[in-house]
Amino acid sequence: MTRMAVSEVAPRAQLPRLLAALHADGSPVPFDEHLGIYGAPPVQLGRRLIDLVEASGLSGRGGAGFPMATKLHAVAARGGRKFVVANGTEGEPLSRKDKALLGCVPHLVLDGAALAAAAVGADEVVVAVAERAVRERSALTRAVAERARRGLDRVRFQVAAAPDGFIVGEETALLSWLSGRAAKPTLVPPRPFERGVRGRPTVVQNVETLAQLSLVARYGPEWFRELGTDEEPGSALVTVAGAVSRPGVYEVGLGMPIRELIEWAGGTAGPVSAYLIGGYFGSWVAAADAERAALLDSELLPFGASLGARTVFVLPARVCGIVETSRLARYLASESAGQCGPCVHGLDAIAGGLERLARPEHTDLLRLERWLEQVRGRGACRHPDGAVRLVASALDVFASEVELHAAGRCSGEGQVVLPTGTAR
Amino acid sequence: MSEVLRVNPIACDGHGLCAELLPELIRLDDWGYPIVDGRPVPKELLSHARRAVDACPTLALALGRAERAASDRRTRTR
Numbered sequence: 459m460t461r462m463a464v465s466e467v468a469p470r471a472q473l474p475r476l477l478a479a480l481h482a483d484g485s486p487v488p489f490d491e492h493l494g495i496y497g498a499p500p501v502q503l504g505r506r507l508i509d510l511v512e513a514s515g516l517s518g519r520g521g522a523g524f525p526m527a528t529k530l531h532a533v534a535a536r537g538g539r540k541f542v543v544a545n546g547t548e549g550e551p552l553s554r555k556d557k558a559l560l561g562c563v564p565h566l567v568l569d570g571a572a573l574a575a576a577a578v579g580a581d582e583v584v585v586a587v588a589e590r591a592v593r594e595r596s597a598l599t600r601a602v603a604e605r606a607r608r609g610l611d612r613v614r615f616q617v618a619a620a621p622d623g624f625i626v627g628e629e630t631a632l633l634s635w636l637s638g639r640a641a642k643p644t645l646v647p648p649r650p651f652e653r654g655v656r657g658r659p660t661v662v663q664n665v666e667t668l669a670q671l672s673l674v675a676r677y678g679p680e681w682f683r684e685l686g687t688d689e690e691p692g693s694a695l696v697t698v699a700g701a702v703s704r705p706g707v708y709e710v711g712l713g714m715p716i717r718e719l720i721e722w723a724g725g726t727a728g729p730v731s732a733y734l735i736g737g738y739f740g741s742w743v744a745a746a747d748a749e750r751a752a753l754l755d756s757e758l759l760p761f762g763a764s765l766g767a768r769t770v771f772v773l774p775a776r777v778c779g780i781v782e783t784s785r786l787a788r789y790l791a792s793e794s795a796g797q798c799g800p801c802v803h804g805l806d807a808i809a810g811g812l813e814r815l816a817r818p819e820h821t822d823l824l825r826l827e828r829w830l831e832q833v834r835g836r837g838a839c840r841h842p843d844g845a846v847r848l849v850a851s852a853l854d855v856f857a858s859e860v861e862l863h864a865a866g867r868c869s870g871e872g873q874v875v876l877p878t879g880t881a882r
Numbered sequence: 883m884s885e886v887l888r889v890n891p892i893a894c895d896g897h898g899l900c901a902e903l904l905p906e907l908i909r910l911d912d913w914g915y916p917i918v919d920g921r922p923v924p925k926e927l928l929s930h931a932r933r934a935v936d937a938c939p940t941l942a943l944a945l946g947r948a949e950r951a952a953s954d955r956r957t958r959t960r
Contacts, residue, residue, distance in 0.1 A: 645890060798891035803913035832911040838892050 471677075471684045474709045475693050476559065476566060476669050484562050486597040489604040492565040498610055499569035500675050501576040505534055507675055508577050514679035515691040516671065520545060520627075520664030521739070521767045523755070526671065529661055532651035533578040536659040540580035542613075543636065543655060544571045546587045546594070546665040547620045547627040550737040551789075551877045552769040555695035556665050558707040560587060560594040563669070564601035568615060570668025573675050574661055575613045583613050584655065585665070586620045586632055595619060624738070624793035628839050629662045631795065642795040643839035666695055685711035690754055694765075698723040700772035700875065701730050713754045719770065720749070729775040732855055734876075736766025738786055739844025741851035742779060745772075762851055771876070778870025780859050783852035784809065784816035789878035790845040801842040804833035808849055818863035826853075884922035886948045887931060891915075893942035900934040900943050907931065922948060 474480070479487050479495050487495075503510070512527035533540055544567060548556040559567055571583040585602075587595045595617060602615045618636060620626050626641045629650055635641035636655050654660020663671075670692060674682050683691040690712040696719065699705045703724025710719060716733070720726060733748035734740055741763035743751070748770075751757050755764045773779060791805035808829050815821040830850050833842045853860060862869060887907060896914040906927055908916045923931045923945065935943045 645892060799894060799896050799913060799915040800891065800911060803915075804911070807912070829912065832917065836891060836911075836915070836917070838890075 471681055473693060475673060477709050480562055487563050489565055499573050499672055501572055503675060504576050507573055510674055510679055514674045514682040516674055518664055519666035519694060526667055529651060530577050533659045533661045539658050540578055541655040541658055541660040542571050542575045542580045542583045543660055543662045544585040544665050544668050545632060545662055546585060549624040549627040550767040552697060552699050552737050552771055553767050554697045555707045557591055557594045559665055559669055561597045564598050566669040566672050567665045568601060569672035572611050572613050573671055578661055581613050584616045584618050584636060586618045588622050589619045590622050625795050642797055645838045687713040694768060697769045701727045701774040702772055703727050710753055713752050715752045717749045726772055730772050731775040732773045732779055734771040735763045737769045738790060740766045741847060742855040744855050776871045777873055777875050778868050779852055779856040780863055781816045781870055782876050784812035785874060785878055787812045787849055794841060798837045800833050800836035804829055805842060805845050815863050818866055818868055884948050885945050886920055886922055887918040888944045888946055889916055889918055890942045893940045895940050897939050899937045903937055904930050904934040
Protein backbone atom coordinates (compact mmCIF):
# COMPACT_ATOMS: atom_id res chain seq x y z
CA MET A 459 0.00 0.00 0.00
CA THR A 460 2.73 2.43 0.84
CA ARG A 461 5.74 1.73 -1.32
CA MET A 462 6.43 5.37 -1.80
CA ALA A 463 6.88 5.97 1.88
CA VAL A 464 9.69 3.51 2.38
CA SER A 465 12.86 4.98 1.04
CA GLU A 466 15.10 2.72 -1.06
CA VAL A 467 17.94 3.63 1.24
CA ALA A 468 16.63 3.31 4.77
CA PRO A 469 19.62 4.34 6.83
CA ARG A 470 20.02 4.26 10.56
CA ALA A 471 17.77 1.44 11.64
CA GLN A 472 19.95 1.55 14.73
CA LEU A 473 20.85 4.47 16.96
CA PRO A 474 21.16 7.35 16.61
CA ARG A 475 18.18 8.17 14.43
CA LEU A 476 16.93 11.64 15.33
CA LEU A 477 20.43 12.74 16.23
CA ALA A 478 22.16 11.05 13.26
CA ALA A 479 23.00 14.28 11.43
CA LEU A 480 24.09 16.17 14.53
CA HIS A 481 27.02 18.56 14.11
CA ALA A 482 29.81 18.06 16.62
CA ASP A 483 29.51 21.68 17.76
CA GLY A 484 25.71 21.50 18.02
CA SER A 485 25.14 24.14 15.34
CA PRO A 486 21.88 23.76 13.39
CA VAL A 487 21.99 21.45 10.37
CA PRO A 488 21.26 23.69 7.35
CA PHE A 489 18.38 22.86 4.99
CA ASP A 490 20.61 21.87 2.06
CA GLU A 491 22.58 19.47 4.18
CA HIS A 492 19.36 18.13 5.67
CA LEU A 493 17.89 17.55 2.19
CA GLY A 494 21.11 15.81 1.15
CA ILE A 495 20.72 13.31 3.97
CA TYR A 496 16.96 12.80 4.12
CA GLY A 497 15.51 14.22 0.91
CA ALA A 498 12.30 16.22 0.87
CA PRO A 499 9.53 15.14 3.26
CA PRO A 500 7.09 12.88 1.35
CA VAL A 501 4.07 15.14 1.83
CA GLN A 502 2.44 13.54 -1.22
CA LEU A 503 1.52 10.68 1.13
CA GLY A 504 -1.22 12.94 2.44
CA ARG A 505 -3.74 11.12 4.54
CA ARG A 506 -2.14 7.72 3.86
CA LEU A 507 0.57 8.73 6.31
CA ILE A 508 -1.89 8.09 9.14
CA ASP A 509 -1.97 4.37 8.27
CA LEU A 510 1.82 4.29 8.47
CA VAL A 511 1.76 6.03 11.83
CA GLU A 512 -0.84 3.60 13.09
CA ALA A 513 1.25 0.62 11.96
CA SER A 514 4.36 2.14 13.53
CA GLY A 515 2.75 2.45 16.96
CA LEU A 516 4.31 5.91 17.42
CA SER A 517 3.11 7.50 20.64
CA GLY A 518 3.48 11.04 21.95
CA ARG A 519 6.94 11.91 23.27
CA GLY A 520 5.79 14.85 25.36
CA GLY A 521 4.74 13.06 28.52
CA ALA A 522 1.23 11.69 28.12
CA GLY A 523 2.21 9.02 25.59
CA PHE A 524 -1.02 9.26 23.61
CA PRO A 525 -1.06 7.32 20.29
CA MET A 526 -0.30 9.80 17.51
CA ALA A 527 -2.50 8.12 14.89
CA THR A 528 -5.58 8.69 17.06
CA LYS A 529 -5.03 12.45 17.13
CA LEU A 530 -4.32 12.58 13.39
CA HIS A 531 -7.46 10.57 12.57
CA ALA A 532 -9.59 12.83 14.75
CA VAL A 533 -8.46 16.04 13.06
CA ALA A 534 -8.40 14.55 9.54
CA ALA A 535 -12.09 13.66 9.97
CA ARG A 536 -13.02 17.31 10.52
CA GLY A 537 -13.66 19.92 7.87
CA GLY A 538 -12.68 23.54 7.33
CA ARG A 539 -9.62 25.40 8.50
CA LYS A 540 -7.28 23.38 10.74
CA PHE A 541 -3.98 23.88 12.53
CA VAL A 542 -0.92 21.89 13.50
CA VAL A 543 0.85 23.02 16.66
CA ALA A 544 4.37 21.77 17.34
CA ASN A 545 4.80 22.03 21.09
CA GLY A 546 8.43 22.83 21.85
CA THR A 547 7.82 24.84 25.03
CA GLU A 548 9.53 22.21 27.24
CA GLY A 549 8.61 23.81 30.56
CA GLU A 550 9.94 20.83 32.52
CA PRO A 551 13.07 22.26 34.17
CA LEU A 552 15.09 19.03 33.89
CA SER A 553 14.40 18.42 30.23
CA ARG A 554 16.67 19.48 27.37
CA LYS A 555 15.62 17.10 24.64
CA ASP A 556 13.22 19.38 22.76
CA LYS A 557 15.70 22.26 22.89
CA ALA A 558 18.34 19.89 21.49
CA LEU A 559 16.10 18.96 18.56
CA LEU A 560 15.02 22.53 17.81
CA GLY A 561 18.50 23.95 18.17
CA CYS A 562 20.41 21.25 16.28
CA VAL A 563 18.08 19.52 13.80
CA PRO A 564 15.17 21.95 13.35
CA HIS A 565 14.31 20.67 9.88
CA LEU A 566 13.37 17.22 11.19
CA VAL A 567 10.74 18.90 13.37
CA LEU A 568 9.51 21.15 10.53
CA ASP A 569 9.37 18.14 8.15
CA GLY A 570 7.22 16.30 10.69
CA ALA A 571 4.91 19.27 11.12
CA ALA A 572 4.55 19.66 7.33
CA LEU A 573 3.75 15.95 7.04
CA ALA A 574 1.20 16.07 9.86
CA ALA A 575 -0.42 19.08 8.19
CA ALA A 576 -0.60 17.26 4.85
CA ALA A 577 -2.08 14.20 6.59
CA VAL A 578 -4.93 16.09 8.27
CA GLY A 579 -5.50 18.79 5.64
CA ALA A 580 -4.10 21.75 7.57
CA ASP A 581 -2.14 24.51 5.89
CA GLU A 582 -0.88 26.37 8.93
CA VAL A 583 1.74 25.21 11.40
CA VAL A 584 2.64 27.00 14.61
CA VAL A 585 5.87 26.01 16.34
CA ALA A 586 5.78 27.17 19.95
CA VAL A 587 9.07 27.68 21.78
CA ALA A 588 9.62 29.23 25.20
CA GLU A 589 10.50 32.90 25.23
CA ARG A 590 13.74 32.27 27.10
CA ALA A 591 14.91 29.56 24.66
CA VAL A 592 16.58 32.25 22.57
CA ARG A 593 19.12 30.08 20.75
CA GLU A 594 16.55 27.47 19.78
CA ARG A 595 14.10 30.08 18.62
CA SER A 596 16.63 31.76 16.37
CA ALA A 597 17.70 28.39 14.91
CA LEU A 598 14.06 27.70 14.17
CA THR A 599 13.35 31.11 12.70
CA ARG A 600 16.35 30.75 10.40
CA ALA A 601 15.23 27.25 9.42
CA VAL A 602 11.77 28.53 8.51
CA ALA A 603 13.34 31.29 6.39
CA GLU A 604 15.59 28.73 4.61
CA ARG A 605 12.53 26.68 3.72
CA ALA A 606 10.57 29.70 2.53
CA ARG A 607 13.43 30.53 0.12
CA ARG A 608 13.33 26.99 -1.29
CA GLY A 609 9.55 27.08 -1.63
CA LEU A 610 9.24 23.32 -1.04
CA ASP A 611 6.51 23.46 1.58
CA ARG A 612 2.80 23.86 0.96
CA VAL A 613 2.22 24.87 4.58
CA ARG A 614 2.90 28.19 6.26
CA PHE A 615 5.15 28.08 9.33
CA GLN A 616 4.90 30.48 12.20
CA VAL A 617 7.28 30.52 15.17
CA ALA A 618 5.66 31.64 18.42
CA ALA A 619 7.59 32.72 21.53
CA ALA A 620 5.42 31.30 24.31
CA PRO A 621 5.58 32.76 27.82
CA ASP A 622 8.00 30.94 30.12
CA GLY A 623 6.65 28.69 32.81
CA PHE A 624 5.90 25.11 33.68
CA ILE A 625 2.18 25.18 32.90
CA VAL A 626 2.40 26.80 29.44
CA GLY A 627 3.34 23.51 27.79
CA GLU A 628 0.07 21.94 28.93
CA GLU A 629 -1.68 21.69 25.59
CA THR A 630 -4.92 23.48 26.45
CA ALA A 631 -2.93 26.30 28.09
CA LEU A 632 -0.78 26.64 24.99
CA LEU A 633 -3.83 26.65 22.71
CA SER A 634 -5.49 29.30 24.86
CA TRP A 635 -2.46 31.49 24.56
CA LEU A 636 -2.15 30.91 20.80
CA SER A 637 -5.80 31.96 20.52
CA GLY A 638 -5.13 35.27 22.25
CA ARG A 639 -6.22 34.34 25.77
CA ALA A 640 -4.24 33.76 28.96
CA ALA A 641 -1.80 30.82 28.93
CA LYS A 642 -3.93 28.79 31.33
CA PRO A 643 -5.40 25.31 31.01
CA THR A 644 -9.04 24.96 30.07
CA LEU A 645 -11.55 22.29 30.92
CA VAL A 646 -11.68 19.30 28.53
CA PRO A 647 -13.76 18.44 26.61
CA PRO A 648 -13.68 20.12 24.17
CA ARG A 649 -10.36 18.56 23.21
CA PRO A 650 -7.91 20.19 20.78
CA PHE A 651 -9.08 18.03 17.86
CA GLU A 652 -12.52 19.58 18.35
CA ARG A 653 -11.63 23.15 19.31
CA GLY A 654 -7.99 24.22 19.23
CA VAL A 655 -6.30 27.33 17.89
CA ARG A 656 -9.01 29.98 17.38
CA GLY A 657 -11.64 27.32 17.93
CA ARG A 658 -10.49 25.27 14.91
CA PRO A 659 -9.59 21.55 14.94
CA THR A 660 -5.92 21.32 15.89
CA VAL A 661 -3.23 18.65 16.05
CA VAL A 662 -0.96 19.38 19.01
CA GLN A 663 2.21 17.33 19.12
CA ASN A 664 5.44 17.48 21.01
CA VAL A 665 8.31 18.43 18.67
CA GLU A 666 10.07 15.08 19.13
CA THR A 667 6.93 13.21 18.12
CA LEU A 668 6.86 15.23 14.90
CA ALA A 669 10.54 14.55 14.24
CA GLN A 670 9.85 10.83 14.73
CA LEU A 671 6.91 11.14 12.35
CA SER A 672 9.19 12.53 9.65
CA LEU A 673 11.31 9.36 9.87
CA VAL A 674 8.29 7.03 9.90
CA ALA A 675 7.05 8.76 6.73
CA ARG A 676 10.38 8.18 4.99
CA TYR A 677 11.44 4.76 6.17
CA GLY A 678 8.18 3.08 7.16
CA PRO A 679 6.70 1.39 10.22
CA GLU A 680 8.81 -1.80 10.02
CA TRP A 681 11.96 0.27 10.12
CA PHE A 682 10.59 2.25 13.05
CA ARG A 683 9.84 -0.93 14.99
CA GLU A 684 13.38 -2.26 14.67
CA LEU A 685 14.07 -0.39 17.89
CA GLY A 686 12.05 -0.41 21.07
CA THR A 687 9.55 -3.05 22.14
CA ASP A 688 6.25 -4.27 20.66
CA GLU A 689 4.41 -2.30 23.29
CA GLU A 690 6.48 0.90 22.91
CA PRO A 691 8.26 0.87 19.56
CA GLY A 692 10.97 3.21 18.35
CA SER A 693 13.66 5.38 19.80
CA ALA A 694 13.22 8.24 22.25
CA LEU A 695 15.23 11.14 23.56
CA VAL A 696 15.99 11.11 27.27
CA THR A 697 17.62 13.85 29.32
CA VAL A 698 20.03 12.56 31.96
CA ALA A 699 20.89 14.97 34.76
CA GLY A 700 22.31 15.01 38.26
CA ALA A 701 25.15 12.87 39.61
CA VAL A 702 26.49 11.36 36.37
CA SER A 703 29.78 12.08 34.62
CA ARG A 704 28.24 13.20 31.31
CA PRO A 705 24.77 14.67 31.77
CA GLY A 706 22.92 15.43 28.54
CA VAL A 707 20.40 14.28 25.97
CA TYR A 708 20.65 10.65 24.83
CA GLU A 709 18.71 8.83 22.16
CA VAL A 710 17.75 5.34 23.34
CA GLY A 711 15.66 2.44 22.12
CA LEU A 712 12.59 2.29 24.36
CA GLY A 713 12.98 -0.54 26.83
CA MET A 714 16.70 0.03 27.32
CA PRO A 715 17.87 -0.78 30.86
CA ILE A 716 18.39 2.34 32.96
CA ARG A 717 21.72 0.94 34.08
CA GLU A 718 22.91 1.04 30.45
CA LEU A 719 21.75 4.63 30.01
CA ILE A 720 23.72 5.62 33.10
CA GLU A 721 26.79 3.88 31.62
CA TRP A 722 26.38 5.96 28.44
CA ALA A 723 26.32 9.02 30.66
CA GLY A 724 29.70 8.01 32.06
CA GLY A 725 28.38 6.28 35.16
CA THR A 726 27.26 7.75 38.44
CA ALA A 727 29.48 10.35 40.04
CA GLY A 728 29.91 9.26 43.65
CA PRO A 729 27.36 7.45 45.83
CA VAL A 730 23.72 8.00 44.82
CA SER A 731 20.50 7.40 46.74
CA ALA A 732 17.57 7.71 44.36
CA TYR A 733 16.44 8.52 40.81
CA LEU A 734 13.77 11.01 39.88
CA ILE A 735 12.16 9.53 36.78
CA GLY A 736 9.75 11.45 34.53
CA GLY A 737 10.47 15.00 35.66
CA TYR A 738 8.74 17.11 38.28
CA PHE A 739 5.46 15.29 37.68
CA GLY A 740 7.37 12.04 38.01
CA SER A 741 8.36 9.71 40.81
CA TRP A 742 11.32 9.09 43.03
CA VAL A 743 12.64 5.53 42.79
CA ALA A 744 15.28 4.06 45.12
CA ALA A 745 18.60 3.77 43.27
CA ALA A 746 18.79 -0.02 43.59
CA ASP A 747 15.30 -0.37 42.09
CA ALA A 748 15.88 2.13 39.28
CA GLU A 749 19.10 0.38 38.30
CA ARG A 750 17.26 -2.84 37.56
CA ALA A 751 14.37 -1.19 35.75
CA ALA A 752 14.15 -0.27 32.07
CA LEU A 753 13.00 2.80 30.12
CA LEU A 754 9.49 1.48 29.61
CA ASP A 755 6.28 2.31 31.43
CA SER A 756 5.42 -1.33 32.12
CA GLU A 757 8.87 -1.88 33.65
CA LEU A 758 8.63 1.26 35.78
CA LEU A 759 5.09 0.61 36.97
CA PRO A 760 6.09 -1.80 39.79
CA PHE A 761 8.13 1.08 41.23
CA GLY A 762 5.24 3.52 40.90
CA ALA A 763 7.00 5.43 38.13
CA SER A 764 6.56 6.12 34.43
CA LEU A 765 8.68 7.70 31.70
CA GLY A 766 6.67 10.93 31.79
CA ALA A 767 8.79 13.83 30.58
CA ARG A 768 11.61 11.36 29.76
CA THR A 769 14.11 12.73 32.21
CA VAL A 770 16.31 10.69 34.52
CA PHE A 771 17.79 12.65 37.40
CA VAL A 772 20.31 10.97 39.71
CA LEU A 773 20.34 12.22 43.32
CA PRO A 774 23.71 12.19 45.09
CA ALA A 775 23.59 10.44 48.49
CA ARG A 776 24.88 13.57 50.24
CA VAL A 777 21.76 15.52 49.21
CA CYS A 778 18.54 15.14 51.22
CA GLY A 779 15.60 13.90 49.14
CA ILE A 780 13.05 15.50 51.45
CA VAL A 781 14.70 18.90 51.22
CA GLU A 782 14.81 18.60 47.42
CA THR A 783 11.19 17.52 47.22
CA SER A 784 10.07 20.39 49.44
CA ARG A 785 11.73 22.78 46.98
CA LEU A 786 10.03 21.11 44.04
CA ALA A 787 6.67 21.14 45.82
CA ARG A 788 7.00 24.88 46.42
CA TYR A 789 8.02 25.41 42.81
CA LEU A 790 5.01 23.43 41.52
CA ALA A 791 2.68 25.30 43.90
CA SER A 792 4.01 28.60 42.55
CA GLU A 793 3.53 27.38 38.96
CA SER A 794 -0.17 26.64 39.46
CA ALA A 795 -2.25 28.58 36.96
CA GLY A 796 -4.26 29.76 39.94
CA GLN A 797 -7.63 28.75 38.55
CA CYS A 798 -8.74 25.77 40.66
CA GLY A 799 -9.17 26.04 44.44
CA PRO A 800 -7.81 22.62 45.36
CA CYS A 801 -4.64 23.27 43.31
CA VAL A 802 -4.10 26.82 44.60
CA HIS A 803 -4.71 26.03 48.28
CA GLY A 804 -3.81 22.35 48.31
CA LEU A 805 -0.39 22.60 46.66
CA ASP A 806 0.47 25.57 48.87
CA ALA A 807 -0.50 23.60 51.99
CA ILE A 808 1.39 20.51 50.83
CA ALA A 809 4.51 22.55 50.06
CA GLY A 810 4.25 24.21 53.48
CA GLY A 811 3.97 20.83 55.21
CA LEU A 812 6.99 19.52 53.35
CA GLU A 813 9.01 22.64 54.09
CA ARG A 814 8.37 22.18 57.81
CA LEU A 815 9.41 18.55 57.52
CA ALA A 816 12.52 19.54 55.57
CA ARG A 817 13.76 22.16 58.07
CA PRO A 818 13.29 19.79 60.15
CA GLU A 819 10.35 20.84 62.25
CA HIS A 820 7.32 19.01 63.50
CA THR A 821 4.93 18.11 60.68
CA ASP A 822 1.59 16.37 60.94
CA LEU A 823 2.25 13.57 58.46
CA LEU A 824 -1.30 12.25 58.60
CA ARG A 825 -2.58 15.65 57.65
CA LEU A 826 -0.07 15.81 54.78
CA GLU A 827 -1.29 12.43 53.53
CA ARG A 828 -4.87 13.64 53.74
CA TRP A 829 -4.03 16.71 51.67
CA LEU A 830 -2.39 14.53 49.02
CA GLU A 831 -5.54 12.42 48.91
CA GLN A 832 -7.82 15.45 48.71
CA VAL A 833 -5.96 17.25 45.94
CA ARG A 834 -5.52 14.32 43.55
CA GLY A 835 -7.75 14.59 40.46
CA ARG A 836 -9.31 17.90 41.50
CA GLY A 837 -7.93 20.28 38.88
CA ALA A 838 -9.00 21.16 35.37
CA CYS A 839 -5.60 19.90 34.24
CA ARG A 840 -3.15 17.32 35.63
CA HIS A 841 -0.95 19.83 37.45
CA PRO A 842 -2.14 18.98 40.99
CA ASP A 843 -1.99 15.25 40.20
CA GLY A 844 1.61 15.53 39.05
CA ALA A 845 2.67 17.40 42.17
CA VAL A 846 0.87 14.91 44.41
CA ARG A 847 2.50 12.01 42.65
CA LEU A 848 5.96 13.47 43.18
CA VAL A 849 5.42 14.19 46.88
CA ALA A 850 3.79 10.82 47.58
CA SER A 851 6.74 9.02 45.97
CA ALA A 852 9.17 11.05 48.11
CA LEU A 853 7.40 10.13 51.35
CA ASP A 854 7.61 6.50 50.28
CA VAL A 855 11.17 6.30 48.90
CA PHE A 856 12.68 8.58 51.54
CA ALA A 857 10.70 7.01 54.41
CA SER A 858 13.76 6.57 56.62
CA GLU A 859 14.77 10.18 55.96
CA VAL A 860 11.25 11.24 56.98
CA GLU A 861 11.76 9.42 60.29
CA LEU A 862 15.11 11.09 60.75
CA HIS A 863 13.53 14.49 60.17
CA ALA A 864 10.72 13.67 62.60
CA ALA A 865 13.49 13.21 65.16
CA GLY A 866 14.89 16.65 64.28
CA ARG A 867 17.79 15.52 62.12
CA CYS A 868 18.73 15.50 58.40
CA SER A 869 21.24 13.30 56.57
CA GLY A 870 21.93 15.95 53.91
CA GLU A 871 24.97 18.17 53.86
CA GLY A 872 22.97 21.32 53.17
CA GLN A 873 23.34 21.38 49.38
CA VAL A 874 20.50 21.64 46.95
CA VAL A 875 20.84 20.46 43.36
CA LEU A 876 17.53 20.45 41.47
CA PRO A 877 16.74 23.49 39.30
CA THR A 878 13.54 25.36 40.07
CA GLY A 879 12.32 27.73 37.45
CA THR A 880 15.27 28.76 35.36
CA ALA A 881 15.32 26.00 32.80
CA ARG A 882 17.96 27.44 30.56
CA MET B 883 -29.79 6.39 32.31
CA SER B 884 -27.66 7.36 35.28
CA GLU B 885 -26.59 10.87 36.12
CA VAL B 886 -23.46 12.05 37.91
CA LEU B 887 -22.47 15.27 39.63
CA ARG B 888 -19.55 17.21 38.20
CA VAL B 889 -17.70 20.23 39.52
CA ASN B 890 -16.05 22.67 37.14
CA PRO B 891 -12.98 23.41 39.29
CA ILE B 892 -12.19 26.60 37.38
CA ALA B 893 -15.62 28.09 37.99
CA CYS B 894 -15.95 26.86 41.60
CA ASP B 895 -15.16 29.47 44.26
CA GLY B 896 -15.85 27.24 47.23
CA HIS B 897 -19.06 28.89 48.46
CA GLY B 898 -20.01 25.50 49.89
CA LEU B 899 -23.80 25.70 49.40
CA CYS B 900 -23.81 22.39 47.55
CA ALA B 901 -22.29 20.49 50.46
CA GLU B 902 -24.86 22.01 52.77
CA LEU B 903 -27.76 21.04 50.54
CA LEU B 904 -26.46 17.61 49.62
CA PRO B 905 -24.17 16.27 52.36
CA GLU B 906 -25.03 12.72 51.28
CA LEU B 907 -22.98 13.14 48.06
CA ILE B 908 -20.80 16.20 48.51
CA ARG B 909 -18.19 16.85 51.16
CA LEU B 910 -15.76 19.74 51.42
CA ASP B 911 -11.99 19.49 51.41
CA ASP B 912 -9.81 21.26 53.99
CA TRP B 913 -10.10 24.51 52.03
CA GLY B 914 -13.86 24.46 51.53
CA TYR B 915 -14.03 23.14 47.96
CA PRO B 916 -16.52 20.39 47.12
CA ILE B 917 -15.45 16.80 46.52
CA VAL B 918 -17.80 14.65 44.43
CA ASP B 919 -17.08 10.98 43.93
CA GLY B 920 -18.33 10.59 40.35
CA ARG B 921 -20.73 7.76 41.16
CA PRO B 922 -24.28 7.78 39.78
CA VAL B 923 -26.69 9.87 41.85
CA PRO B 924 -29.25 7.57 43.51
CA LYS B 925 -32.82 8.18 42.30
CA GLU B 926 -34.07 9.28 45.71
CA LEU B 927 -31.44 12.05 45.82
CA LEU B 928 -31.95 13.39 42.31
CA SER B 929 -34.26 16.23 43.32
CA HIS B 930 -31.82 17.26 46.07
CA ALA B 931 -28.99 17.13 43.58
CA ARG B 932 -30.90 19.41 41.19
CA ARG B 933 -31.51 21.82 44.03
CA ALA B 934 -27.78 21.92 44.82
CA VAL B 935 -26.99 22.54 41.14
CA ASP B 936 -29.49 25.40 41.01
CA ALA B 937 -28.12 26.92 44.22
CA CYS B 938 -24.49 27.20 43.04
CA PRO B 939 -23.70 30.92 42.71
CA THR B 940 -20.99 30.34 40.07
CA LEU B 941 -22.81 27.63 38.07
CA ALA B 942 -19.87 25.32 38.79
CA LEU B 943 -21.94 22.29 39.75
CA ALA B 944 -23.62 20.26 37.04
CA LEU B 945 -25.65 17.12 36.77
CA GLY B 946 -24.86 15.20 33.62
CA ARG B 947 -24.86 11.85 31.97
CA ALA B 948 -22.09 9.48 32.99
CA GLU B 949 -19.46 9.74 30.23
CA ARG B 950 -16.92 7.27 29.09
CA ALA B 951 -13.50 8.27 30.42
CA ALA B 952 -10.69 9.37 28.11
CA SER B 953 -8.64 6.35 29.16
CA ASP B 954 -11.33 4.06 27.76
CA ARG B 955 -11.22 5.92 24.49
CA ARG B 956 -7.52 5.32 24.33
CA THR B 957 -7.67 1.55 24.83
CA ARG B 958 -10.43 1.33 22.29
CA THR B 959 -8.52 2.99 19.50
CA ARG B 960 -5.27 1.27 20.14
